[in-house]
Amino acid sequence: MKPHRLSAFVLASILLSFVRLPAAGLDGVWRLDDPKPWGVKLHTFISLHTKDGALTGGVYPNGSGEIPIRSAREEAGETVFAMDWGWTFHVRPEGENLRVKVVYGDGKTSAGLAVPATAAELQPPVAIPLPAERVLPDNGLARTPPMGWNSWNHFAENVDERVVRETADAMVKSGMAAAGYVYINIDDTWEAGRDAKGEILTNSKFGDMKALADYVHSKGLKLGIYSSPGPLTCGGYTGSFGHEEQDARTYARWGIDYLKYDWCSAGRVYPNALLRAGYQKMGEALLSSGRPIVYSLCEYGMGDVWTWGPLVSGNLWRTTGDISDNWASMDHIGFNQGALAPFAGPGHWNDPDMLEVGNGGMTPTEYRTHFSLWCLLSAPLMAGNDLRTMSDETRDILSNREVIALDQDPLGREATRAFARGGIEVFTKPLVDGSVAVGVFNRNASDTPASFSWVDAGLTRRAVGIRDLWRHLDLPVSEGFAGTLPGHSCVILRVKPVGIIR
Numbered sequence: 316m317k318p319h320r321l322s323a324f325v326l327a328s329i330l331l332s333f334v335r336l337p338a339a340g341l342d343g344v345w346r347l348d349d350p351k352p353w354g355v356k357l358h359t360f361i362s363l364h365t366k367d368g369a370l371t372g373g374v375y376p377n378g379s380g381e382i383p384i385r386s387a388r389e390e391a392g393e394t395v396f397a398m399d400w401g402w403t404f405h406v407r408p409e410g411e412n413l414r415v416k417v418v419y420g421d422g423k424t425s426a427g428l429a430v431p432a433t434a435a436e437l438q439p440p441v442a443i444p445l446p447a448e449r450v451l452p453d454n455g456l457a458r459t460p461p462m463g464w465n466s467w468n469h470f471a472e473n474v475d476e477r478v479v480r481e482t483a484d485a486m487v488k489s490g491m492a493a494a495g496y497v498y499i500n501i502d503d504t505w506e507a508g509r510d511a512k513g514e515i516l517t518n519s520k521f522g523d524m525k526a527l528a529d530y531v532h533s534k535g536l537k538l539g540i541y542s543s544p545g546p547l548t549c550g551g552y553t554g555s556f557g558h559e560e561q562d563a564r565t566y567a568r569w570g571i572d573y574l575k576y577d578w579c580s581a582g583r584v585y586p587n588a589l590l591r592a593g594y595q596k597m598g599e600a601l602l603s604s605g606r607p608i609v610y611s612l613c614e615y616g617m618g619d620v621w622t623w624g625p626l627v628s629g630n631l632w633r634t635t636g637d638i639s640d641n642w643a644s645m646d647h648i649g650f651n652q653g654a655l656a657p658f659a660g661p662g663h664w665n666d667p668d669m670l671e672v673g674n675g676g677m678t679p680t681e682y683r684t685h686f687s688l689w690c691l692l693s694a695p696l697m698a699g700n701d702l703r704t705m706s707d708e709t710r711d712i713l714s715n716r717e718v719i720a721l722d723q724d725p726l727g728r729e730a731t732r733a734f735a736r737g738g739i740e741v742f743t744k745p746l747v748d749g750s751v752a753v754g755v756f757n758r759n760a761s762d763t764p765a766s767f768s769w770v771d772a773g774l775t776r777r778a779v780g781i782r783d784l785w786r787h788l789d790l791p792v793s794e795g796f797a798g799t800l801p802g803h804s805c806v807i808l809r810v811k812p813v814g815i816i817r
């Protein structure tokens with residue numbers, strides 16, 4: 316037995332020497348530059364530590380906090396490590412530098428040579444004291460949920476001045492402006508650092524923000540912009556940290572009408588206990604900017620933002636992480652908002668994120684459900700598709716005035732779930748004229764029958780008129796609903812009740 320045991324030990328040692336981690340020369344902080352054609356250079360930092368045969372550390376993409384390494388292995392002369400977000404890094408020392416290839420969750424890749432950096436470069440700046448919490452006045456804007464378009468969901472970093480102008484044109488030409496859409500909002504990636512006086516600069520995608528605002532205004536529309544309370548935005552561009560008042564004045568001078576303010580790297584500078592103070596600082600700056608600017612808080616629902624959003628003069632606040640253009644993401648977000656209904660009302664709205672209608676990842680039926688649900692939830696209606704090339708079907712979904720009227724109802728009451736049974740969910744939303752919007756949703760992928768009385772749905776008065784808002788049809792008056800809903804579809808009704816049900 317002895318020789319056998321020994322040979323097993325030798326074999327194991329040989330094998331271990333092959334898979335041993337980590338390779339020499341990986342230790343340290345590395346900077347991978349990502350120069351953009353519009354004159355901005357983004358940086359990802361990689362921090363690697365090897366000890367006792369294990370690789371630890373993480374990646375700091377575009378100024379974010381550390382995304383830790385989850386697992387590592389040696390493969391074909393490279394060290395391969397996996398991280399959250401579904402990213403995999405392949406690295407190999409090359410002279411003084413580190414050869415890096417990144418494989419993203421969607422299979423796309425990027426590659427480059429990371430150079431040695433210092434641990435100090437990883438450190439976020441020292442926090443600047445924030446104002447003591449106080450209650451700011453209501454800015455008087457967004458009496459109904461804001462409607463418009465935002466560049467992020469479809470264009471991400473590929474937004475530029477031309478896209479914005481053409482989108483404004485398309486907003487008018489498609490009839491969406493006439494249906495109530497107003498804001499043309501530029502999301503992240505317009506920024507390019509600051510000048511010697513600290514003034515925020517636009518990168519070469521945006522030549523003249525004031526001229527762009529003038530153009531958008533000439534179409535009867537309004538222009539929105541994006542920033543962060545942190546030093547960097549989520550995309551790694553310049554944020555408003557330490558320049559809040561100055562930026563608010565700049566926005567006002569340019570003619571900006573809407574600011575989406577995204578926490579991002581502020582999370583590396585301030586603890587979550589200072590979320591409210593961080594948002595208050597920009598709220599104060601906007602109020603004293605001399606221009607009415609809708610204030611959109613984007614911090615993914617942290618710190619129960621719905622309880623203090625209005626107190627920092629916020630008009631809307633994101634309640635969740637980012638939406639993606641697929642049913643699972645939309646379903647997960649849309650059907651989990653009900654408990655927040657009491658916090659919505661004229662001037663201040665829950666924001667379950669922007670629309671994906673028309674972006675291609677869902678069927679027309681699913682997009683009708685997405686749009687209907689957002690309208691019942693009194694959500695801001697920010698189209699997130701390419702308005703210049705959208706199909707008639709997409710335009711018709713986004714422009715259904717009878718469904719939009721539910722979202723824009725002046726009473727401003729967000730729908731609540733009346734009941735959920737076997738994948739059928741029914742939502743009701745009281746409207747200013749005494750009618751009740753009733754949304755019947757099938758969350759199942761297959762046909763599902765639904766049958767309930769108006770009393771089951773919580774209506775306390777008899778129905779005297781029922782209108783189907785997608786078929787644009789008045790239906791015979793009934794005591795309730797009965798029908799079979801195709802998978803992922805919905806029926807949206809406006810029920811006009813009168814008299815008490817006994």
Ligand code: GLA
Pocket residue numbers: 467502503548549550577613636637
């Ligand atoms: C965050 C926000 C998104 C978008 C991007 C831009 O992820 O939640 O809506 O603004 O940042 O970088």
